[in-house]
Amino acid sequence: MSSLDGAGDDIGQAIRLTLALASLTTVILLLLGTPLAWWLSRSRRWWKEMIATALAMPLVLPPTVLGFYLLLALGPQGPGGALASLWGARTLAFSFPGLVIGSVLYSAPFVVQPIRNAFDAIGERPLEVAATLRASPWRAFWTVAAPLARAGFLTGAILGFAHTVGEFGVVLMIGGNIPGKTKVLSVAIFDYVETSQWGAAHLLAGGMVVFSFCVILATTLIEKRMGRA
Amino acid sequence: MKLAQILVVGLIAVVSPLRAEVAHVAVAANVTDPAKEIAAAFKAKTGHEAVLSFGSSGQFYAQIKQSAPFDVFLSADAARPQALAEEGFAVPESRFAYAIGKLVLWSRTLDVSDGEAILRAQNFAKLAIANPAAAPYGAAALELLQALGLEQALRPKIVQGATIAQTFQFVNTDNAELGFVALSQLAGVAEGSRWLPPQRLYGEIRQDAVLLKVGASNAAARAFLDYLKGPEARRVLEKSGYVLP
Numbered sequence: 001m002s003s004l005d006g007a008g009d010d011i012g013q014a015i016r017l018t019l020a021l022a023s024l025t026t027v028i029l030l031l032l033g034t035p036l037a038w039w040l041s042r043s044r045r046w047w048k049e050m051i052a053t054a055l056a057m058p059l060v061l062p063p064t065v066l067g068f069y070l071l072l073a074l075g076p077q078g079p080g081g082a083l084a085s086l087w088g089a090r091t092l093a094f095s096f097p098g099l100v101i102g103s104v105l106y107s108a109p110f111v112v113q114p115i116r117n118a119f120d121a122i123g124e125r126p127l128e129v130a131a132t133l134r135a136s137p138w139r140a141f142w143t144v145a146a147p148l149a150r151a152g153f154l155t156g157a158i159l160g161f162a163h164t165v166g167e168f169g170v171v172l173m174i175g176g177n178i179p180g181k182t183k184v185l186s187v188a189i190f191d192y193v194e195t196s197q198w199g200a201a202h203l204l205a206g207g208m209v210v211f212s213f214c215v216i217l218a219t220t221l222i223e224k225r226m227g228r229a
Numbered sequence: 230m231k232l233a234q235i236l237v238v239g240l241i242a243v244v245s246p247l248r249a250e251v252a253h254v255a256v257a258a259n260v261t262d263p264a265k266e267i268a269a270a271f272k273a274k275t276g277h278e279a280v281l282s283f284g285s286s287g288q289f290y291a292q293i294k295q296s297a298p299f300d301v302f303l304s305a306d307a308a309r310p311q312a313l314a315e316e317g318f319a320v321p322e323s324r325f326a327y328a329i330g331k332l333v334l335w336s337r338t339l340d341v342s343d344g345e346a347i348l349r350a351q352n353f354a355k356l357a358i359a360n361p362a363a364a365p366y367g368a369a370a371l372e373l374l375q376a377l378g379l380e381q382a383l384r385p386k387i388v389q390g391a392t393i394a395q396t397f398q399f400v401n402t403d404n405a406e407l408g409f410v411a412l413s414q415l416a417g418v419a420e421g422s423r424w425l426p427p428q429r430l431y432g433e434i435r436q437d438a439v440l441l442k443v444g445a446s447n448a449a450a451r452a453f454l455d456y457l458k459g460p461e462a463r464r465v466l467e468k469s470g471y472v473l474p
Contacts, residue, residue: 075404090354093404094388176388176399177360190391194288195362 011200013180014188021096021184022164025103029111029160030153032104037112038141041119052116056109063169066106070174074098094176099184102170111160118152119145151226155219162215166208249276250449253298255289256281257305257436258392259330259366259411263469264303270465271456277449285392287363293318293441300444301453303436305330305393305411306365310439323440327457328471330434332369335400336407337421344424347407348379353386357399357408360389367393369431370409376430412470435474 040052058066071093074080080092080101092098122145130140146153168186175182177191185204192201256264261283268279282289282299290309293299294316302319304310307326313319334344341347348356359367367389374380388404390396393411400408415423438457444450456462463473 071398071402071404075402077403090406091404093399094355172391173395176355176357176405177391178388191360191362193291194285194360194391196287196291196294 010179010183010188011204014183014185014204017096017180017183018165018185021099021103022161024100025107025164026111026157026161028100028104029108030157033108033112033115033156034153037115038119038145040112040116055112058106059109063106063167064173066102067170067173070098070102070105070170074101074174093174094178094182096181098174099171099182102174103164103167106167106170107160107163110163111156114156114159115149115152118149121152122148151222154222154226158215158219158222162212165211249278250447251278251280252300252444252447252449252453253280253282254301254303254450254453255293255297255299256283256303257286257289258283258364258394259305259413260303260328260436261394261414262416263413263465263471266465267457267462268453270461271453274461275449275452275456277452279449279453283392283394285360285363286365287360288392296443298443299441300447300450301438302441303327303438303457304365305434305436306368307435307437310437313441314439317442319439319441320445323454324437325454325458326435326474327438327462328436328466329474330366330369330436331412331470331472332366332373332409332426332431332434333412333415334407334424334426335397335410335415335418335421336423337400337403339406340422341407341424342422344426345377347424348374348377348383351379351382351386353406355388355399355405356383356386357388357390357396357405359393359396359409360391363391364393364396365434365436366409366411367396369434373409373426373431416469436471 036055040048072078074092076090080098081090084090084092084095089095092101126144126148127140130144131137135143166186167184168190171182171184171187172190175184175187177183177187183191185208189201189204189208192198192204254264254268264281268281272278279301286305286309289297289299289302289304290313293302293313302310302313310319310324314321314324334341334348339347339353347353358370361367361371371380374383388399390399393414396408397410397414399405400410412425438454440450440454467473
């Protein structure tokens with residue numbers, strides 16, 4: 001029961017799906033997370049830390065909590081069901097868009113936090129200087145703040161991508177294990193172990209070990225090289 | 230000092246008439262509710278405790294082969310306990326069928342009382358089954374779809390639960406309109422509609438229990454298996470929708 005026969009296609013499909021999910025999640029989080037991180041860094045509103053806290057909660061909550069609420073929220077009685085009905089579906093659970101929503105929530109702190117830290121580290125001074133040189137806030141952001149925060153963006157992107165690749169509990173609860181749609185790497189590994197296909201499990205699990213090592217090493221090196229620039 | 234010791238020994242002797250032990254039991258998810266009821270009655274009668282873990286039969290099979298600390302395995306099939314016995318992880322002569330499971334098509338929103346027609350009409354978005362590779366009820370559901378010649382057509386609509394319990398929950402939350410679950414899971418459920426497919430459409434789900442090597446010298450484990458064969462446990466299983474072997 002441990003041969004790789006027929007598992008090759010399955011594995012390729014799971015890898016492609018995982019990469020697609022992680023890439024899309026990272027792009028969405030960079031687009032949404034950058035203005036959010038900027039606001040968290042600059043705003044003086046007293047309740048901004050409430051937002052920051054809510055955003056960071058997936059760090060502490062068991063994935064099953066998120067999975068449980070998502071299953072209800074994505075379902076026919078929840079907002080996800082209403083959204084899905086726009087294109088004639090009943091639920092966002094068991095679908096790729098559903099996984100993207102789950103991943104964006106689950107990986108948000110890993111992207112927003114490093115970017116916010118980078119914005120915090122810039123301080124007021126460089127932007128004040130830009131303002132005295134008559135740069136508009138928009139221009140100052142793109143020509144001063146964003147380049148200075150580049151290490152934060154890179155770290156956020158890498159961690160967001162990697163954390164989405166490593167996601168398991170949420171996907172297991174809302175995915176439905178559909179090959180090519182929701183059967184991502186971590187779920188495929190679980191499946192192979194459950195069904196005693198250890199050859200395939202070894203291949204994927206070993207690959208993930210190498211992948212995680214590279215990711216953590218890369219973030220460390222980036223922080224070292226660019227963080228002090 | 231002496232008096233305290235006597236008191237302690239006396240107290241233990243009074244509280245536990247026979248030396249109570251603990252058995253760890255791996256229970257296939259479809260038996261969850263009856264197993265809880267049986268374990269409670271077992272404790273009341275014998276003083277032994279059965280600590281239950283729930284999962285798919287495939288998951289437990291893989292874990293037991295890695296020396297998981299389970300004393301007893303209540304599988305949802307006969308093949309895995311037999312394989313464990315052949316591979317030296319279970320006590321071969323302890324294996325027996327404790328129940329025969331029934332597959333049921335269940336929905337909260339659709340009228341599935343004529344299940345075959347509903348399946349043929351394909352007028353639904355998601356059909357939930359348990360993972361056929363790990364859960365015998367999932368394998369039976371797939372067999373049934375093959376017998377109806379619908380497997381290819383329905384494949385894009387199939388979502389899989391990791392266990393039959395998750396499959397039930399997919400249908401219970403209405404994320405899937407209908408799904409194949411175990412009849413035992415619907416024992417206390419009045420909602421929705423159901424279809425009991427004829428047995429000729431899928432192979433008999435013979436569920437075997439077996440004493441594992443880990444629990445071979447555990448008195449509670451042996452007692453639990455004996456209790457499972459007895460009239461009280463059989464009554465609970467029958468009430469839950471199982472056919473008794």
